[in-house]
Amino acid sequence: MTKPQDKLRGWAAARKAILSGLRFTSLRLRLVVVFGLVALTAAVSASGIAYWLNREAVLTRTQDAVLRDFQQEMQNRAGVLPTHPSQDELQHTAGQMAASSQRFSVLLVAEDESGRTVVGNSGALDPFSLADVPESLRTAVGKEQSITSNNKYPYHLYWQRIIDGDKPYLVAGTKVIGGGPAGYMLKSLEPEEKDLNSLAWSLGIATGLALIGSALLAQAAATTVLKPVHRLGIAARRLGEGKLDTRLRVSGTDELADLARTFNHTAEALETRVADMSARDEASRRFVADMSHELRTPLTAITAVTEILEEELDAETGSVDPMIEPAVRLVVSETRRLNSLVENLMEVTRFDAGTARLVLDNVDIADQITACIDARAWLDAVELDAERGIMSLLDPRRLDVILANLIGNALKHGGSPVRVSVRASDEDADGGGDLLIEVQDHGPGIPEDVLPHVFDRFYKASASRPRSEGSGLGLSIALENAHIHGGEITAANSPKGGAVFTLRLPRDPSALTETPAEPDGANGNGEGA
């Protein structure tokens, strides 16, 4: 029956563990994400700007140098060409121009005498044709501009960056002033592109490293925060379990150290408070113990003398004055009552102080019950339903206290006949199992509102009978005696009428006593073999 419930509980626990794990990691996760975002933004913007500035600087420098060279070459070489050069001349000049320090290809375009367009280019290996020159550039180059104060030349140098087959190129063109040939040059920007690419790679790697570094930093930061939090959690749990001396080690001066300090103060205050309360509790218990102990000394003397008085009363010589006989009887009976009250008080204080010990012996239950009933002259009023031979390991004196209180209570409040039945339940191979003793009376039963309180100390069932004969401790002591055996007493009303007290005792409570009842238990194993 309990299996699905257990499973359910197991599931709930597992889910809780997972959830708490998530909660635990989520702060870590959040920190990592935030750190990563910050690092990413900073790294990306910094490397973006650096890349852009570098690119402009590199390209501009290359371009300026190339263009200056080209212009120089145009002036020096193309400028000296005749107005209508031949194909060979153009080709030759272009080759010469291309041989300059800047490695660019040159294309010279002119009209020969017959008005045909002649083209000369440098090198046959990298054919640079007019088709490679964008139309817009050609137009801009060929356009003659009017000369003003701001513009001293009719023709200008124009340039453009193009991409041809995934490779970047710089194309520039100009016209020799005074009807000379138009010259174009093509310079590959591939080395620069490569440089810039490797720069971009470096920047990317740097960004990645920054990201990893920030993640590690975030982890470290999370750990410094979460570790104290985790420790605090453990300490709080220990405190909750009653280990009031739990303290945290305070290190540093940050907010977490503050928290730890606050925790320590709280724990200290709690410990002091609890210690104070238990000391007060202890003091009041000690007072009751001391008081009942102190009461014993005079009571011992009184008891001894009272017996002499009692014997005088019982003596047939009539030596006691009939006038004072009732007084003597009262003293005798009240002394006896006081005795049992102090006895019970002592018993209660022993239980409260935890000094009560079991003195176990192997006894026949039926014999013990019979003796208990017999000793109190209850044989006529009690029906015993118990077979002889049920042996049990228990404290005979404590069993007697329990039985005397239960049966005495039944006789007082329920009325005879009181039925006592003994059953041994589920005896297993090693003599375990329980012993059940039922005490049932034939009275009116116990009112439902009283039932939960029958084992309370000094609880009297009816207010109209404040001075019952008992001490008001009997059932409470019976219950404590059952508990020290590891047993239990329950009170209920029988459906057939009358109250039923059920005493359940384990048949082998020897595990409860630290010292075995056998005086030579340590070496008794090999004996008798």
Add this chain to the structure above:
Amino acid sequence: MGQNASVPSLLLIEDDDAIRTALELSLTRQGHRVATAATGEDGLKLLREQRPDLIVLDVMLPGIDGFEVCRRIRRTDQLPIILLTARSDDIDVVVGLESGADDYVVKPVQGRVLDARIRAVLRRGERESSDSATFGSLVIDRSAMTVTKNGEDLQLTPTELRLLLELSRRPGQALSRQQLLRLVWEHDYLGDSRLVDACVQRLRAKVEDVPSSPTLIRTVRGVGYRLDSPQ
């Protein structure tokens, strides 16, 4: 023993005046001759002078306490001692029995109960049938009420002697603690089994070759004790 065999003489050592007076009154009425002492020291002195048959000893005494008095008496004497303990705290009882007391009563004690205990203890020294039994090197002479081991006389208290006699009467048969309490201590059904255990311990210390691994007085687990002849 006492000068007058019919009236047993007791020594009551109790520091509280009221209790001492009341118990003296009560015990005298029961037919005992009672000498009293208020301290352990006085009690030991009186013991040497008067040679009583039995001592009733309070545990809580000023100066040397009851346990110490008990131990000092046991060094030289085997006369019966009944402890009068104000606390039935179990430690008190155990310590008292270990220091050699034969029985104990818990305050507030009823005079009749104390009287019954006294008479039971005194009966233990009475002689009975006249035969003897031998258990290994141990010889129990019931007529002379002596026990010898390897020919040497053993100093046993009357309680120890009675316990040995009861066990030797049923050799090889296990006796439960409750049975022994009835036979030796004459206690009712609520006898304290620790009396038996403590007395067995003391007896083993005297009769066994190695008290920690007994060969004569065996423990029968879950039952009690048994006297065996060593094979």
